[in-house]
Structure formats: structure tokens, C-alpha cells
Amino acid sequence: MEYRPTIGLEIHVELNTKTKMFCGCKNEPDENHPNTNICPVCMGHPGTLPNINFEALKKIVLAGLALNCEIAENTFFERKNYFYPDLPKGYQISQFQSPTCANGFLEIFGKRIRIRRIHLEEDAGKLMHDQNECHSLVDYNRAGVPLMELVTEPDLNSGDEVKEFGEQLQLILRYLGVSDANMEKGQMRVEANISVSQTEELGTKVEVKNINSLRFARQAIDYEVKRQTEVLESGQKVSHETRGWDEKKQATFLMRSKEESHDYRYFPEPDLPPIKTNDSEINLDKIRASIPELPSQKTNRFRDQYGLPDSDIRVLVFNRELGGYFEEIISELKTWENIGYLTNPGPEQLPKLIKLCANYRITELQKIMTLQKNNLSEIGNIKISPKNFADFIVRIFNKEISSSGAQTLLKQMFETGDEPKNIIEQKGLSQISNTEELIADIRRVIAENKKSVDDYKNGKQSALQFLVGKAMAKTKGRANPQIAKQLLEQEMNI
Numbered sequence: 001m002e003y004r005p006t007i008g009l010e011i012h013v014e015l016n017t018k019t020k021m022f023c024g025c026k027n028e029p030d031e032n033h034p035n036t037n038i039c040p041v042c043m044g045h046p047g048t049l050p051n052i053n054f055e056a057l058k059k060i061v062l063a064g065l066a067l068n069c070e071i072a073e074n075t076f077f078e079r080k081n082y083f084y085p086d087l088p089k090g091y092q093i094s095q096f097q098s099p100t101c102a103n104g105f106l107e108i109f110g111k112r113i114r115i116r117r118i119h120l121e122e123d124a125g126k127l128m129h130d131q132n133e134c135h136s137l138v139d140y141n142r143a144g145v146p147l148m149e150l151v152t153e154p155d156l157n158s159g160d161e162v163k164e165f166g167e168q169l170q171l172i173l174r175y176l177g178v179s180d181a182n183m184e185k186g187q188m189r190v191e192a193n194i195s196v197s198q199t200e201e202l203g204t205k206v207e208v209k210n211i212n213s214l215r216f217a218r219q220a221i222d223y224e225v226k227r228q229t230e231v232l233e234s235g236q237k238v239s240h241e242t243r244g245w246d247e248k249k250q251a252t253f254l255m256r257s258k259e260e261s262h263d264y265r266y267f268p269e270p271d272l273p274p275i276k277t278n279d280s281e282i283n284l285d286k287i288r289a290s291i292p293e294l295p296s297q298k299t300n301r302f303r304d305q306y307g308l309p310d311s312d313i314r315v316l317v318f319n320r321e322l323g324g325y326f327e328e329i330i331s332e333l334k335t336w337e338n339i340g341y342l343t344n345p346g347p348e349q350l351p352k353l354i355k356l357c358a359n360y361r362i363t364e365l366q367k368i369m370t371l372q373k374n375n376l377s378e379i380g381n382i383k384i385s386p387k388n389f390a391d392f393i394v395r396i397f398n399k400e401i402s403s404s405g406a407q408t409l410l411k412q413m414f415e416t417g418d419e420p421k422n423i424i425e426q427k428g429l430s431q432i433s434n435t436e437e438l439i440a441d442i443r444r445v446i447a448e449n450k451k452s453v454d455d456y457k458n459g460k461q462s463a464l465q466f467l468v469g470k471a472m473a474k475t476k477g478r479a480n481p482q483i484a485k486q487l488l489e490q491e492m493n494i
Contacts, residue, residue: 003196003232005225006203007162008154010191011169012147013179014123015059020144021122022050022093022272027145029185034139042122042144044089049271052077054281056146057100059178060120061277062287063148064101066172066294067115071277071284075100077269082262086125086138094121094149096266100277106172107296108164114153123147126186142186148179154193154202159218159225166190166214171295171318183213190217195238196228203228204238208252211245220245224252298323306330307351312358322361325386329357332390349397357393364407368414383417392420404477405429432478441479442487445470453492464488 017027023041031037041048064071075098081091099119105112125143129136150169156162170181170188181188190211195203208224211217223245228238243252278284293301295317302313302323316323333353365382384392392413396406401424412423424430432438445467446453452470455463464485471484 001198003198003225003229005157005194005196005221006154007156007158007221008193009150009152009156009162009165010193011150011152011166012123012189012191013150013173013181014142014187015056015146015148016177016179017053017055017059017146019053021053021056021120021146023144025144028141029145029180029182029187031141034137034141037141038143042088043140050093050269052272052275053146056120057275057277057282058287059146059176060100060118060148061282061284062176062291063173063178064104064118065284065288066176066291067101067104067106067118067150067169069101069104069115069118072098072100072102073278074098074274074276076274077272078266079269080121081265084124085136086127086140086143088125088140088143092121092124093269093272094266095119096264106165106168108161108168111155111161113155113161113165116151116153118148118150121147121149154195159221162190162192162221163214163218166217167318168295170214175292175294175320186212190214192217192221192224194221194224194228196225196232203232204240206238206240207242209242209244209255216245216247219247219250220252223250227252306354306358308355308358312362315362316358326357326361328386329361329389329393330354332387333357333393335390353393353397356397357389360393360396360406360410361389364410365414368411382414384413385417388413388417388419395420395424399480400424400431401429402431402472402477402480404472405431408477428476428478430478431480432475438475438479438483439487439491441474442471442484442491445474446488446491456492 014027014029019025020027020037020042023039025037025039025042028037041050061071075095077093078096079091080094080096083090096119099117101118102116104115104118106115107113123142123145125138125140127136127138152165156165166188170183173179173181173188179187183189192208192211193205194208195205197203206224206228208220211220224243231238239257241257242255244255245252275282298317299313302308302316303310308316316326334350392406392409395401395409396403401409405424408427409420409423409429412418412427413420416423449467449470452463452466456467467488468481468485471488472479472481475484
């Protein structure tokens with residue numbers, strides 16, 4: 001029998017509140033000066049009292065509702081006791097017995113991944129080990145930042161599923177506005193519990209920590225599944241341990257063995273009151289009403305409303321700003337259609353315009369942005385207005401410019417933000433519509449390429465494409481390729 005991997009995730013996400021979880025210090029993930037945003041409360045000085053940041057509670061409830069969770073009517077904070085150098089209190093204020101959210105799910109690849117719990121706690125500080133061989137440095141700016149911990153059931157079975165789950169969760173959190181979930185900045189951290197077994201009974205669990213990207217998460221899990229399978233096939237037993245991921249070596253490595261569970265000695269936080277999750281501070285109806293259109297809903301709407309392929313929809317949904325810009329262009333295209341500017345106006349033309357828009361917006365513009373060392377995530381800085389982009393699309397649709405002319409026009413619009421008609425006039429990009437003018441150029445091409453003409457007349461179709469290319473070059477890309485082809489056939493068959 002094949003070995004079947006079983007994977008559960010623990011995901012920590014820093015919430016983007018203005019202040020920390022239990023004090024008034026700023027929550028600034030980009031602060032580069034160490035130990036700047038600290039105070040006696042988040043440093044755990046004797047005699048200080050924490051206060052609950054209800055904005056963080058609202059955000060975790062919002063995330064829980066969006067992830068189909070049950071929201072606890074009553075909850076409370078507890079002390080989780082353990083020592084670590086970047087934990088200034090010597091304990092962490094967290095939730096254990098009564099998590100704020102529980103029993104949710106997120107669907108990926110048509111499969112429901114159950115979410116066991118989502119609870120709220122405070123983050124630890126940050127240790128830096130590579131400054132000196134003799135000691136480590138501690139930055140407490142992050143200590144006390146609101147931290148959401150999400151725990152799944154062991155419902156995942158591959159690295160690809162883990163990557164997709166992480167990407168969908170990351171996207172939902174960004175749509176909700178509860179976190180930027182930037183893994184490079186440590187705002188979202190993934191830990192995976194992995195086991196393999198030939199039966200329904202779970203194998204020995206191995207935890208993989210210190211994964212700082214979803215791509216690495218997939219690689220680490222695929223490696224660990226292969227490693228555990230090889231251990232079992234050799235007749236040995238998998239050890240219950242914690243491992244890290246070395247992206248350079250593309251391998252997991254042993255961090256520490258787990259012979260027994262750690263006793264955190266949870267007990268209710270004596271300095272914080274219990275919380276009712278549907279009172280004046282946290283109104284569930286208001287929070288539920290504030291949930292925006294979520295990625296899965298937008299995906300279905302784009303598919304039904306615009307008829308785009310899934311590959312295009314994924315780009316537009318994953319880049320929320322790009323998707324919004326795309327819809328602004330569609331709105332402008334409907335205006336162009338209504339005023340009868342289209343060569344063949346009518347509702348049946350709109351889907352063609354939408355597909356043309358998606359192609360140029362996603363594919364052609366991305367080529368230009370790549371050359372300019374930009375990417376689609378910086379779409380807000382582009383100078384092309386939705387109105388001008390719609391104008392550009394309509395001119396292509398009406399065959400006022402050729403495909404090569406369209407690429408030149410788009411590049412100029414990207415660089416200057418100018419209107420299409422101005423650039424077309426300045427650069428002479430308008431497609432030749434005068435048949436007599438084009439016929440004159442076609443006859444010159446025929447006269448200059450006698451061998452290719454003879455090849456065509458002898459049945460070699462590739463010669464015709466060669467001559468079309470020559471016609472396009474002769475007209476500097478301003479000819480309509482289909483019309484040029486027709487005229488070439490007509491002139492050579494006379």
C-alpha cells in the first residue's frame with residue numbers, strides 16, 4: 001500500500017491594528033529602530049495592567065465569520081506560561097479553553113478544509129542571532145502585537161494543497177483588511193504538522209517550523225513526506241520532533257526532539273475581564289454586514305458575468321487592485337457601446353471587448369511593466385486612466401490600429417498617460433483604411449519578391465505568410481494583416 005500523507009497547519013497572522021494588543025504602543029511592522037515601540041505594559045513591568053484592544057477582537061471575529069466559524073458567546077484570556085528570551089513577561093496572554101472562533105472551514109480545489117479554532121493572543125519579540133558569536137540581540141517592538149492563530153484539522157494531503165490553502169487564506173485576510181499577511185515581513189507564519197501512514201490511523205507527527213513563504217511551505221512538506229516515507233520503508237520509525245526548513249539545501253533539519261508535551265500551566269488572566277462577543281463593543285450583526293465580496297464570490301461572479309477563463313480570473317482576483325481597475329474599464333466600455341462608437345454596436349459585442357481588455361490588461365501590459373521593472377501589484381501607479389484604456393480597446397476592436405501598432409500605443413500610454421488619439425496622430429499609428437493606398441504597397445511587395453510569388457503560385461502556402469510580413473513591414477505595421485492577405489491573393493491571382 002502507498003503511504004498517505006496527512007497534514008495539519010498552525011498559522012499565525014499579525015493583525016494590522018494601530019496599537020498593540022494590551023497597551024497603547026504603536027503597531028508598526030516597518031519600524032527599523034529596535035526597542036522603540038515599547039512601554040512598561042508590553043515589557044511586563046511589575047504593577048502594570050493590560051487593556052484589551054477591542055479593534056483586534058473585531059478583526060478576529062470578522063475573519064472567523066468570513067471563514068464560516070462559530071463565534072463563542074463568551075470568551076476570556078489566559079496566561080500561557082513558558083520562558084523564552086524574547087517573551088518579556090515570562091508568559092503570553094492567549095486563549096486556550098474558549099477560542100473566539102471555532103469549527104469553520106475553507107474550500108480549496110473543491111475540498112473542504114476544516115478549521116478547528118481561531119484564537120487571539122499577543123506576539124513575542126524578535127531574536128537576532130547572527131550579530132555576534134557570543135550573544136543574541138532582542139528587539140521587543142513586536143512584543144504585544146495582536147496575533148491571530150488559526151489551527152486546521154489534519155485535512156490536507158499534499159504540498160500543493162497547503163500552498164493553495166495559504167494563498168486563499170492570505171487573500172481573504174487582505175480582502176477583509178485585517179492583515180497585510182506579508183510573509184517576508186513575518187506578518188504571516190506557517191507551521192505544518194506532517195505524518196505519513198498506510199492505514200487510516202495517523203502516523204507519528206513531525207512539526208516543521210520557520211517557513212517564510214508558501215512556496216517554501218510546499219517544498220518543505222513534499223520533502224518531509226518523502227523523507228518520512230523512506231524512513232518507514234527502511235524499517236525504522238519516524239521520530240516525534242520539530243524540524244526547520246533550509247531553503248538553500250532544499251531539506252528539513254532537526255531542531256529538537258519531542259519526548260513529552262510541554263505543560264504551559266494555563267490559567268485565566270487575572271487582570272482582564274471575561275468578554276461577551278455580542279455586546280456594544282463587538283456587534284456581530286454589524287461585523288457580519290461589513291464583510292466585503294470575498295475572493296470565492298468574486299471568482300464566481302467574474303466567471304458568470306464576464307465569461308473569462310479561470311487563468312485570467314485568478315490573476316484579477318488575486319490582485320484586488322487590478323481586478324477593480326479591470327471593472328472600471330468594463331464600465332467605460334459599456335459607455336462606448338451605448339454611444340454607438342463601435343463599428344458593429346450591440347450587446348453581443350461586449351463579451352469580445354471584455355476578452356480583448358483582459359488580454360491587453362493582463363498579458364501585454366505585464367510585458368511592458370516587466371521591462372520597466374514593475375509588476376501588476378503596482379497597478380495603482382500606472383498613468384493610464386480607465387477611460388483611456390477603454391478608448392484604446394475600442395480602437396483595436398474597430399481595427400483603427402493594427403496589433404503591432406497597439407503594442408506601440410500601449411507602451412506610449414504607459415509612459416506618458418496621454419490619450420490614445422493624440423499618440424496615434426503623433427506616431428502615425430492609424431491603420432491604413434484606404435484600399436487604393438494599400439494596393440499600391442501590395443504591388444510593390446509583389447514586384448520586389450518574385451521568387452515568393454512563384455512559390456505561392458506553385459502551392460507553397462508559407463510563401464503567402466512571408467509576403468504578408470513584407471506588406472506589414474512596407475506599411476510600418478499600419479496595414480490590416482487580413483486585408484493585406486486578401487489583396488495579395490487577389491493581385492497574384494489576376
